[in-house]
Amino acid sequence: LFAMLASFGIGCGTQINAIAEVLETNLPISLPRIAIGIIFGIITAIIIIGGIESIAVVCEKLVPLMALFYVVGCIVILCANYDFLLPALKAIFVLAFKPGAVTGGLVGGGIRLALQYGVARGLFSNESGMGSAPLVASAAQTRNPVRQALxxxxxxxWTTVVVCLMTGLVLVSSMMKNPAVNAENMANGGQMTTAAFAQIPYIGPLILMVSIITFAYSTILGWSYYGERAAEYLLGKKAILPYKVLFIAVVVCAPVLALDLVWTIADVLNAFMAIPNLIAVLLLSGVIAAETKHYLKHLDEKDESEIPVVDR
Structure with missing residues (x-):
């Protein structure tokens, strides 16, 4: 139930809102947000009605593209800011652990807010503990579930340690090199990132725009499958079409909603999904450990068993 509901928040609302924001900021022409929603709603309808095969075909092309564009863009900026990389790393560690920062975090409601945003955004970056990834991993054709889990x-x-670290270094080094790229002068993180990528002449904003759109849109397609699996499990195959229609409606409407409202809804639904899943993971930890040890112990053995094929 919570997976199905979360698909409308983290998997759809926040993502299409990010797409609308980056298009609104970087396009030379003014495009109404509802128009962006309608365009992506039509594209999403065409893709997700085709099922998991259609989603997989699109995502396997989008994911390498988004990784290439974004990582190359970050590397170019970090090379341009090379003389500020060590000071940026030092600033991150000093400000994270110096007494002032720790004390400030422990005063009043500071620790609660620090934990809330730290956990919420960390969860948003990789979905660890939510139980969403197994929904698509279970569709993979493999001889052993441990192999797919690894x-x-x-x-x-890749998402948190590599991509998020690169983004952090890009922002901090850019703020040190160019004071105009500053949180105090920007309405949100998206504008800060846009200003940082603007250091790449001519094509910087284009690289960022393509990267964010492909990142966000591949997430939308993936979560449409998560929610579809959850809806079918709860209500049967008859629920798939109504779910897809509702999901497409959210794609159309979410760009015009207030960003704070969309994020709040997403964070609440994420928590509802993570809590029962984490309890289940703890209860199944013995099974997980035993299966993993057995797989690693027999890693050198040739497995010629048939790969199970599940009709999706």
Whole structure:
């Protein structure tokens, strides 16, 4: 139930809102947000009605493209800011652990807000603990579930440790090099990132725009599948079409909603999904450990068993 509901928040509302914001900021012409919603709603309808095969075909092309565009853009900026990289790393660690920062975080409601935003945004970056990734990993054709689980686990490293670290260094080094790229002068993080990428002449904003759109849109398609699986499990195959129609409606309407409202809804639904899943993971930890040890112990053995094929 919570997975199905969360698909409308983290998987759809926030993502299409991010797409609308980046298009509104970087397009030379003014495009109404509702028009953006309608355009992406039509594209989404065409893709998700085709099922998991259609979603997979689109995502396997979008994901390498978005990674290439964004990572190359970050590398170019970091090379341009090379003399500020060590000071940026030092600033991050000093400000995270110096007494003033720790004390400030522990006063009054500061620790609550620090935990709330830290956990919420960390969860948003990789979905660890929500139970969403297994919904799509279970559709993979593999001889052993442990093998697929190990492959899926690398996603946390790439999204958070690599991509988020690069983004952080880009922002901090850019703020040190160019005082105009400053949180106090920007309405939100998106504008800060746009200003940072503007350091790449001519194509910087284009790289960021393409990256954000592909990042966000591949997430929308993936979560449409998560929600569809959850709806079918709860209500049967008859629920799939109504769910898809509702999901498409959210794609159309979410761009015109207030960003704070969209984020709040997403954070609440994420928590509702994570809590029961984390309890289940703890209860199943013995099974997970035993299966993993067995798989690693027999890693060198040749497995010629048939790969299970599930009709999706």
């Amino acid at each position: 492959v899926s686990a690398t996603g946390t490293f």
